[in-house]
Every structure is written in C-alpha cells, then in structure tokens.
Amino acid sequence: MLYRPLGKSMIEASIIGLGTHAFGGSRDSKTANDRESLNAIHAALDSGVTLIDTAPSYGWGHCERIIGRAIKGRRDEAVIATKCGVWWQDARGSFNGIKDGKENYVSLRPDTIKIEVENSLKNLGTDYIDLLQCHKPAIPPEDTPIPETMGCLMNLKDQGKIRAIGVSNVSLDQFMTYDSVGELSSNQFRYSMLHRDREEDILAYAAKHDIATLTYWSLEAGLLAGKINLERVFEKNDFRNHAAQWHPWYKKENIERLLDVFVKWSDILNRHECTLSQLVIAWTAAQPGASHVLCGAKTAAQSEQNAAAGSIVLEPDEIDRIRDDLNALGDPI
Numbered sequence: 513m514l515y516r517p518l519g520k521s522m523i524e525a526s527i528i529g530l531g532t533h534a535f536g537g538s539r540d541s542k543t544a545n546d547r548e549s550l551n552a553i554h555a556a557l558d559s560g561v562t563l564i565d566t567a568p569s570y571g572w573g574h575c576e577r578i579i580g581r582a583i584k585g586r587r588d589e590a591v592i593a594t595k596c597g598v599w600w601q602d603a604r605g606s607f608n609g610i611k612d613g614k615e616n617y618v619s620l621r622p623d624t625i626k627i628e629v630e631n632s633l634k635n636l637g638t639d640y641i642d643l644l645q646c647h648k649p650a651i652p653p654e655d656t657p658i659p660e661t662m663g664c665l666m667n668l669k670d671q672g673k674i675r676a677i678g679v680s681n682v683s684l685d686q687f688m689t690y691d692s693v694g695e696l697s698s699n700q701f702r703y704s705m706l707h708r709d710r711e712e713d714i715l716a717y718a719a720k721h722d723i724a725t726l727t728y729w730s731l732e733a734g735l736l737a738g739k740i741n742l743e744r745v746f747e748k749n750d751f752r753n754h755a756a757q758w759h760p761w762y763k764k765e766n767i768e769r770l771l772d773v774f775v776k777w778s779d780i781l782n783r784h785e786c787t788l789s790q791l792v793i794a795w796t797a798a799q800p801g802a803s804h805v806l807c808g809a810k811t812a813a814q815s816e817q818n819a820a821a822g823s824i825v826l827e828p829d830e831i832d833r834i835r836d837d838l839n840a841l842g843d844p845i
C-alpha cells in the first residue's frame with residue numbers, strides 16, 4: 513500500500529480510502545447488515561488501508577457508530593475523515609432535501625458545526641477526528657461566509673478536536689477562498705475515468721498548492737468495477753435500476769461501448785495480475801493531483817480487492833494508453 517500526506521498536514525494516509533456510504537443503511541445502496549460492514553472495515557485495516565471516509569448523514573449517525581465499533585482498540589491504525597454541514601436536528605441552515613424520510617439542511621454556521629463535531633466524536637468513540645470536511649458549500653438563503661466557517665474549524669483544530677480541515681463538492685472559487693483564509697488540507701469531489709472535468713481546475717489547483725484530493729465515485733458506483741454487464745440486475749431498491757435516467761453511461765448502449773474498451777486493457781491486467789476495478793483505481797490514483805481514491809465496499813472481499821490496488825504502479829505508457837482509449841471513447845450517447 514502506498515501512503516501520501518493529507519496536504520501540508522503531517523497526517524499520512526493510504527492512497528486507497530474506504531468509502532462507507534453503504535454502511536449507513538440508506539434504502540438505495542446499503543450493505544446487507546452491520547456485521548458485513550464491520551467485516552469490510554476490518555478487512556480494509558488488515559490490508560493496510562488507513563483512510564476511512566464517512567459522514568454524519570450516512571444513516572444519520574449510524575455509519576459513524578459502526579466505524580466507532582470497528583476501530584475500538586485499533587484507533588491508531590485509522591485516519592478518520594468525517595464531515596460537517598448536513599444538518600437535521602432542527603431547521604437551522606438552508607433546506608437541502610429529504611433523505612430516508614429526514615428533512616435536512618446545509619448549515620455551515622459555527623454553532624451547528626460545534627454540535628456536529630461533538631456528536632461525531634461520540635459516535636466514533638474517539639477524542640479526535642483526523643480530517644473534518646465541509647460536506648457541501650453553503651447555499652442561500654443562509655449562506656454562511658467561508659471565513660466564518662473556517663474560523664470555527666481552525667478553532668476546533670486549536671482545541672485538538674480535529675487534526676486537519678477539508679472541503680467537498682466546492683467550486684474552484686470556493687476552494688481558493690477556503691485555502692486563503694485557513695489551513696486547508698484536502699478537497700473531496702467526484703472524479704473518475706468517465707468524469708474528468710475537474711482536472712483543469714480543482715486537481716490542477718490542488719497539485720500546485722499541495723492540497724490532498726479525495727476522489728469519490730471513482731468506480732462510478734460499480735460501473736467501472738467490471739461486473740456490470742448487459743445482464744446485471746440490481747436489487748429491488750438499488751438506485752442503479754434507474755441510473756440511466758441521469759447517468760447516461762448506465763444506458764445499455766453505453767455499457768456495451770465501455771465493455772469494448774475494457775477488453776483492450778486485458779494485456780495490462782495480465783501484466784499486473786489485477787482485476788479491472790484495481791486497474792481503474794490505480795489509474796485514478798496515478799493522475800496529476802489525485803492523491804487519495806475513495807472506494808466504496810460492501811463486503812470484506814471488495815475491501816481487500818480495492819486495498820490491493822494501492823500497491824499497483826502503472827507504467828507511464830500504460831497510463832497514457834488508457835487515457836487515449838478514454839479520449840477515443842468520448843462522451844456517452
């Protein structure tokens with residue numbers, strides 16, 4: 513497993529991060545049960561993964577509590593990255609939506625952030641959070657100014673409750689503002705072989721200013737994991753049954769085009785003795801500015817497989833060839 517620092521902080525974290533969204537038990541993308549989630553976390557730690565990404569909104573505290581159970585006695589092995597800013601205890605903040613029956617708000621006010629951090633510490637069974645990330649940018653009408661939010665986060669850092677500060681889902685302007693008013697260590701956003709639009713702005717800025725990036729959906733919710741073919745049927749409530757409506761790569765004709773490209777990489781898979789998902793993860797982690805790749809896993813086997821991608825080092829000509837094939841593939845139809 514390769515390890516890289518979280519930006520200018522002194523924290524080293526595995527380049528493969530365990531994404532834990534499914535452990536929250538959300539109706540549309542959950543793991544089978546908590547035992548399976550615990551096994552997946554233990555398998556990740558046993559395989560050298562230290563970075564574990566979660567959020568209070570993943571199961572409204574449930575996911576953080578599962579992680580807390582999993583790291584009992586193993587706290588030093590984990591770099592826990594959780595989030596703040598999606599608030600559901602009352603109507604403070606700006607209305608965000610309804611998830612699993614809960615009305616929630618985007619709130620980056622200092623008063624709600626402080627409560628969230630106390631709740632996360634309790635849920636995780638720890639007295640410090642390694643990386644606290646603002647889950648989303650503030651939105652009107654309650655558009656908390658970034659310096660106010662950052663001031664609160666710096667204060668929490670000074671108190672030792674958090675060790676580093678990150679953001680997620682921000683525009684380049686917001687990213688630069690956060691970076692200019694405090695000690696920003698990371699940025700989390702969507703990035704994959706099929707969604708490379710952040711290369712020119714966010715990834716370039718992060719590389720230049722020594723800020724870690726935690727990419728999510730790098731497996732495109734399983735589409736790039738090598739087992740979604742034309743016959744694959746998802747479970748009843750799985751959101752991927754309807755994904756083609758908003759994610760054109762999930763349309764049958766595009767899956768067919770993708771499968772044709774995957775076949776071209778069989779010599780690279782053979783050379784590195786790896787699976788397609790591992791190649792996809794290794795390629796993502798090899799891109800300029802991409803320091804850490806979050807991979808969702810639902811089982812111990814998936815955790816182990818994803819972790820093993822953290823020691824695959826692709827040759828420059830392999831990286832370039834894959835990019836050329838992706839460029840030739842172009843946009844979804």
Ligand SMILES: NC(=O)c1ccc[n+]([C@@H]2O[C@H](COP(=O)([O-])OP(=O)(O)OC[C@H]3O[C@@H](n4cnc5c(N)ncnc54)[C@H](OP(=O)(O)O)[C@@H]3O)[C@@H](O)[C@H]2O)c1
Pocket residue numbers: 530531532533534565566647680681700701727728729730731732733734735737738739789806807808809810813814815817818
């Ligand atoms: N900041 C944000 O707003 C935000 C948004 C989204 C995600 N995230 C973070 O990023 C993480 C990753 O995103 P994600 O979990 O939604 O998507 P993902 O990593 O792109 O895909 C995960 C899915 O791919 C399949 N998979 C994973 N490893 C596999 C393997 N080795 N072999 C075969 N299939 C495999 C599993 O689904 P099946 O087994 O069901 O096929 C799994 O649920 C999240 O867990 C979360 O921590 C953050």
